[in-house]
Amino acid sequence: SQQGEEDPQALSIQEGENATMNCSYKTSINNLQWYRQNSGRGLVHLILIRSNEREKHSGRLRVTLDTSKKSSSLLITASRAADTASYFCAGGISGGSNYKLTFGKGTLLTVNP
């Protein structure tokens, strides 16, 4: 079952612009993560925000989390053509020694040079 619903499903911008992707989720989570995937290959972890955090920054990335609305956003500032990829949010759910990471539908970001 999918945890998150990304919005928009596809986003096309010009180099230098900012890109904002949103994610909504259904069940309670311990953390919310964002991953990037190029051309259907492996996913690369970008940033993690814990359920008790509201905002986090890493380089050109800014992620927010609103647990009352069960939503998160990822902002990529000053985008580059190399940022073109699919971006997925994923909810992390812990239960004892079990840990589950469930992905949302993803946003395909195209940054035009």
Added chain:
Amino acid sequence: DTEVTQTPKHLVMGMTNKKSLKCEQHMGHRAMYWYKQKAKKPPELMFVYSYEKLSINESVPSRFSPECPNSSLLNLHLHALQPEDSALYLCASSRLQGADARYAFFGQGTRLTVV
């Protein structure tokens, strides 16, 4: 070494074949995962191993059989697959303890085609 290595990269198999996908990591991670990803879809969780024991099976058909021989290796045995099982199979690992415990490192995947 922060890599998760999956072999083979590509696999074509018939519906009567038996094959195995392999995954290896040397980061000391004690959680390992199998995901299935269809084109233009998100990864779907199949199995989770914690401390080399199967902890989560997301109602995966028995034609997929996972195995974790030791803390570095994860296999996915395939038998009598259907064409609809064609997909990218991703392996991932993560720590179970510590500050960075909860994010996963992914391999590059095995592109499986069932004919």
